Amino acid sequence: MKRQLELKVNGLGYSLEVDPHRTLLEVIRDDLGLTGTKLGCGGGECGACTVILDGKAVKSCLMLALDARGKEVWTIEGLSRGQALHLLQQAFVERGAIQCGFCTSGMIMASKALLDENPRPSEQEVKDSLAGNLCRCTGYVKIIEAVLSVTNTEKR
Amino acid sequence: MKRFEILDPNSIEETCELLARYGEEAKVYAGGTALVKLMKKRLVHPSFLLDLKGIQGLHFIREEEDRLTIGALSTLREIETSPLVRQRIGVLGEMIHTIGSVQIRNVGTLAGNLCLADPASDPAPLLIALRANLKVAGSGGKRTIPPEEFFSDFYETALLPEEILEAIEIPFLPQHSGAVYLKHTMREAFDLGVVGVAVRLDLERKDGMCSDVRIVLGGVTSTPARLQKVEALLKGKWIDESLIARVAMTASGEVDPIQDVRASAEYRREMIEVFVERGIKNALERAKGGVS
Numbered sequence: 001m002k003r004q005l006e007l008k009v010n011g012l013g014y015s016l017e018v019d020p021h022r023t024l025l026e027v028i029r030d031d032l033g034l035t036g037t038k039l040g041c042g043g044g045e046c047g048a049c050t051v052i053l054d055g056k057a058v059k060s061c062l063m064l065a066l067d068a069r070g071k072e073v074w075t076i077e078g079l080s081r082g083q084a085l086h087l088l089q090q091a092f093v094e095r096g097a098i099q100c101g102f103c104t105s106g107m108i109m110a111s112k113a114l115l116d117e118n119p120r121p122s123e124q125e126v127k128d129s130l131a132g133n134l135c136r137c138t139g140y141v142k143i144i145e146a147v148l149s150v151t152n153t154e155k156r
Numbered sequence: 157m158k159r160f161e162i163l164d165p166n167s168i169e170e171t172c173e174l175l176a177r178y179g180e181e182a183k184v185y186a187g188g189t190a191l192v193k194l195m196k197k198r199l200v201h202p203s204f205l206l207d208l209k210g211i212q213g214l215h216f217i218r219e220e221e222d223r224l225t226i227g228a229l230s231t232l233r234e235i236e237t238s239p240l241v242r243q244r245i246g247v248l249g250e251m252i253h254t255i256g257s258v259q260i261r262n263v264g265t266l267a268g269n270l271c272l273a274d275p276a277s278d279p280a281p282l283l284i285a286l287r288a289n290l291k292v293a294g295s296g297g298k299r300t301i302p303p304e305e306f307f308s309d310f311y312e313t314a315l316l317p318e319e320i321l322e323a324i325e326i327p328f329l330p331q332h333s334g335a336v337y338l339k340h341t342m343r344e345a346f347d348l349g350v351v352g353v354a355v356r357l358d359l360e361r362k363d364g365m366c367s368d369v370r371i372v373l374g375g376v377t378s379t380p381a382r383l384q385k386v387e388a389l390l391k392g393k394w395i396d397e398s399l400i401a402r403v404a405m406t407a408s409g410e411v412d413p414i415q416d417v418r419a420s421a422e423y424r425r426e427m428i429e430v431f432v433e434r435g436i437k438n439a440l441e442r443a444k445g446g447v448s
Binding site: 020 | 209
């Protein structure tokens with residue numbers, strides 16, 4: 001039986017009807033058309049589906065959509081302002097922290113959740129926060145450099 | 157995933173009633189990180205999920221005289237980053253830091269981890285070593301189960317069908333006591349342990365003899381394994397490096413390790429010796445230094 005799901009995504013309020021077995025990832029991608037969040041392993045291991053839920057990074061593939069009732073979700077689509085990229089996005093581009101791009105939205109959302117909570121993380125803290133995000137192209141060094149480069153700028 | 161309904165009980169009593177009514181058809185959940193994964197793999201297929209998140213009074217971390225009490229809805233990350241936990245039972249946060257990833261710890265709960273009863277659970281061996289108590293509520297009232305008796309087999313617990321785990325009580329470490337959790341993984345992060353070793357070691361006084369010790373393994377047998385023979389060899393002794401090395405060599409003889417995708421039984425035996433030795437050493441250092 002479908003149930004009512006009220007939530008906010010990237011600052012916009014939505015009122016949806018969803019089946020209880022659907023994941024937050026499915027609703028974000030299929031119902032809202034926000035396909036920047038990726039389905040990788042579907043088992044919580046790769047981190048490509050990372051979104052920010054009430055300020056915390058979560059894996060949307062393992063979360064039932066109804067568990068986001070009344071909550072605020074941010075996805076990669078909510079970061080840029082028109083053509084102006086978010087500082088993290090800009091840093092990933094400039095540092096070559098992207099190759100195929102499949103892990104990127106998850107990497108950036110996990111990094112954003114970290115920086116929102118801890119604006120000056122150590123390298124170890126960045127690594128801890130990205131331990132649940134797999135990248136099979138770049139080898140992490142550039143990704144970590146990109147995140148750390150943002151921590152050194154005053155404005156974010 | 158098979159289709160199901162989500163029910164939102166408002167109290168523990170109501171949850172227990174629903175469990176009694178639906179039996180195996182119902183599963184309780186809080187974070188759901190483990191349950192949703194098992195449901196996606198169709199390893200479990202309940203018709204009803206009972207969402208515990210609407211129940212008041214299950215979401216807390218508090219100090220009570222000589223112990224910490226943690227409610228069933230507290231997430232792993234909340235416990236890991238709690239200043240109270242860091243100050244009182246630091247080893248608990250250290251252990252939780254090794255579980256999954258931040259995203260999983262933000263959602264998953266300690267109680268959920270225990271109720272899943274995965275043989276590779278990290279909290280399970282540590283809570284046994286720390287002499288924790290599990291507070292359980294059911295239609296027949298409340299009871300307390302020591303974690304040693306809680307895990308009955310692979311993914312099976314001593315909970316009755318209509319019971320739920322309500323809270324976890326962990327006593328503070330006394331003076332001259334040290335505890336440690338070491339986990340051997342094949343990857344540096346975000347992996348289940350090949351061997352997990354929890355040690356709590358009490359000294360009679362600083363640099364005194366060992367008055368009590370608990371050594372518990374995770375990830376090597378269907379349920380956490382207490383090494384009581386090794387414990388007996390340390391109890392009442394002044395512990396030095398040569399004694400530690402001697403007793404660690406006997407450690408793997410006390411268990412019959414599983415073989416799985418992560419490691420062979422032989423490799424686990426070798427690693428048990430290495431990590432038991434390391435665990436006793438570290439716990440002893442902490443007991444002498446007075447750091448938990």
